[in-house]
Amino acid sequence: MYCASVFSLVWIFINGNSAGEKTFQANGSEGDFETSKATCSQAGGLLASPRNSAENTAIHQIVVRHNKKAFIGINDIQTEGTFKYLSGEAIRYSNWAAGEPNNGGGTEDCVEIYPDGRWNDRSCNEKRLIICEF
Ligand code: 289
Numbered sequence: 682m683y684c685a686s687v688f689s690l691v692w693i694f695i696n697g698n699s700a701g702e703k704t705f706q707a708n709g710s711e712g713d714f715e716t717s718k719a720t721c722s723q724a725g726g727l728l729a730s731p732r733n734s735a736e737n738t739a740i741h742q743i744v745v746r747h748n749k750k751a752f753i754g755i756n757d758i759q760t761e762g763t764f765k766y767l768s769g770e771a772i773r774y775s776n777w778a779a780g781e782p783n784n785g786g787g788t789e790d791c792v793e794i795y796p797d798g799r800w801n802d803r804s805c806n807e808k809r810l811i812i813c814e815f
């Protein structure tokens with residue numbers, strides 16, 4: 682038990698990215714939006730949900746490290762054009778790429794973060810790097 686706790690702390694220290702109270706982590710695995718949410722939940726966390734630029738930068742750095750786009754915990758599944766966190770709270774911070782969100786093809790209800798840190802609305806069925814926050 683003690684070894685496992687020390688290992689996790691060392692692992693977080695080496696691989697995690699912190700912003701304020703949050704630590705963001707990825708282990709390289711990928712999944713669609715539902716799988717990403719479930720994976721983070723099973724790990725005792727939440728799909729990474731940036732609420733300010735410091736948190737977005739921490740997530741962005743993980744995307745660059747893995748060279749893989751990632752879903753964030755924001756979507757407009759319930760009401761087209763109204764983006765909300767997983768809690769149902771409407772977002773107040775955003776970092777959309779130019780021209781986004783565009784609901785391309787009429788089916789883009791999830792949000793991916795690009796290697797430049799900007800956001801794009803994208804189909805929830807794509808597979809993306811899973812980044813969790815703790
Ligand atoms: O299927 C459309 C997506 O691949 C993306 O294509 C372009 O990058 C832009 O139109 C994006 O908005 C879109 O999500």
Ligand code: CA
Nearest residue numbers: 783784785802
């Ligand atoms: Ca889009």
